[in-house]
Amino acid sequence: MFNNFFHKMASPKYFYNFSGRLIPWLAAGCLLLCLAGLYYGLYKAPPDYQQGDSYRIMFIHVPAAWMSMFIYVVMAATGAIGLIWRLKLAEVITISSAPIGASFTFLALVTGSIWGKPMWGTWWVWDARLTSELILLFLYLGVIALYNAIDDKRTAARAVAILALVGVVNIPIIHYSVEWWNTLHQGPTVTKLDKPSIHLSMLIPLLLMAFAFKLYYAFVVLMRARCEVLDRERHTGWVRELAEKK
Amino acid sequence: MNLNEFFHMGGYAFYVWTSYGLALVVLLINVILPLRQRKQLLGRIARAAKRTRRNTT
Numbered sequence: 001m002f003n004n005f006f007h008k009m010a011s012p013k014y015f016y017n018f019s020g021r022l023i024p025w026l027a028a029g030c031l032l033l034c035l036a037g038l039y040y041g042l043y044k045a046p047p048d049y050q051q052g053d054s055y056r057i058m059f060i061h062v063p064a065a066w067m068s069m070f071i072y073v074v075m076a077a078t079g080a081i082g083l084i085w086r087l088k089l090a091e092v093i094t095i096s097s098a099p100i101g102a103s104f105t106f107l108a109l110v111t112g113s114i115w116g117k118p119m120w121g122t123w124w125v126w127d128a129r130l131t132s133e134l135i136l137l138f139l140y141l142g143v144i145a146l147y148n149a150i151d152d153k154r155t156a157a158r159a160v161a162i163l164a165l166v167g168v169v170n171i172p173i174i175h176y177s178v179e180w181w182n183t184l185h186q187g188p189t190v191t192k193l194d195k196p197s198i199h200l201s202m203l204i205p206l207l208l209m210a211f212a213f214k215l216y217y218a219f220v221v222l223m224r225a226r227c228e229v230l231d232r233e234r235h236t237g238w239v240r241e242l243a244e245k246k
Numbered sequence: 247m248n249l250n251e252f253f254h255m256g257g258y259a260f261y262v263w264t265s266y267g268l269a270l271v272v273l274l275i276n277v278i279l280p281l282r283q284r285k286q287l288l289g290r291i292a293r294a295a296k297r298t299r300r301n302t303t
Contacts, residue, residue: 042266043252053256057265064269099279103272111265118261216273223280230287234294243291 012229013238015089019222026219033212041205048202057115058202062190063210065108068136069171071101071217075143076168079161088232089225091157094164095147096224100217102140109133120184128177129185132170139167153232 008014041059048055075097082090112130113123124130143160150156178187189198190206198206233239255262 047256052258054258054261056255056258056262060265060269100276103276107269107272110268114261114265114268118258220276220280223277223284227280227283227287230284230291234287234291239291240295243288244295246288246292 009089010087012088012233012236016226016229019226023219023222026215026222030212030215030219033208033215037205037208037212040201040208045201045205051119054115054118055202057111059205059209061108061111061115062206063213064104064111065133066210067213067217068101068105068108068133069174070214071097071104072136072139072164072168072171075101076164079164082157083161083165088154091154091161092225092228092232093221094161095143095157096221096228097217098140098143098147098160099224100220102137102144104213104217105133105137105140109137116184125184127183127185128181129174129183132174132177135170136167136174139163139170142167 009018037059042056045056047053075094078090078093078097081087082094109130112133116125117123143163146163147156147160150159177183178185190203230239230242253259253263
C-alpha cells in the first residue's frame, strides 16, 4: 500500500489533485492552532518575571527559528532524493521550500532583533547564533537565485540540490552555536534533555505555535509545488484541459 | 486584564505588536503569492492552448 502511494505520487497529475484536496484541511488546522496559540500566548500566559511582556515575542521568534532550520533540512533531504532517484516531485519540493524557509529565517532574525533591542539594548550583535542564522538566510537566497539563473529546470534543480546539501553543515552550527561559543543569545530552554526550564503556561502556546507553523509550511509548500508542477507540465494534455476549464 | 492593558503589553507594545504584525504580513504574502501565480499560470496555459488549436485547425 505504501509503495502504491509513492508510485501514484510520482504522477504529477495525481499529486496535483491529491494536494489540492489536502491543502484546505492543513490550512484549517493551521488557523485553529494559530488562534489557540495566540490566545494562550498573548492573553493567558502570565508576564515573565524578568522580561515582563516582551518575552511574548518568543511565540513567534522561536517557532520561526525552528522552522528556518527544519525547512532547510527538508530541502537538503528532498534535494538528495532528487539527485539520487531523479524523482521530479522531490525536486519540486526542494525548490518550493526555499522561499518559505527564507521567510521564516527573515522572521526569526527580525523578531529576534526587535526582542533584542529592549532586552540586550542592541538590535544586532555579531555573535555566533545571529551570524550563523544570517548565513542561513543567504543560503536560502542563494538557492532561489541559482534556480532562477539556470533555464533548464531539471539542471537547475540538480544545482540547487547540491548547494542545499553543502549548506546543511550550517544547521548543526546554528543549533550548537549557543553551547560552543560565548554568545549573547541565551541557551536552549526547551530542547534540553533533562527537563525544559520553561513553565507549562508558556510551553503550551510555544508548542501550539510551533505546530501551527509546521502545518503552515505543509500547506504553503504544497501550494507552491502545485504551481511548479503546472509550469513544468504546461504542455501536457491534462494541464491544458485544466487551464481551459477555468 | 482589561483591553487597554492587553494592548499596552506592560510597556513593550511597540516591540510585541511589531513582531506579531510583521509575522502576519510575511505569512500572508506567502499564501497570496502562490494563489496569484496559479491563476496567472492557468490563464497563460489556456491562452497558449487556444493559440495552438487555432493554428492547427
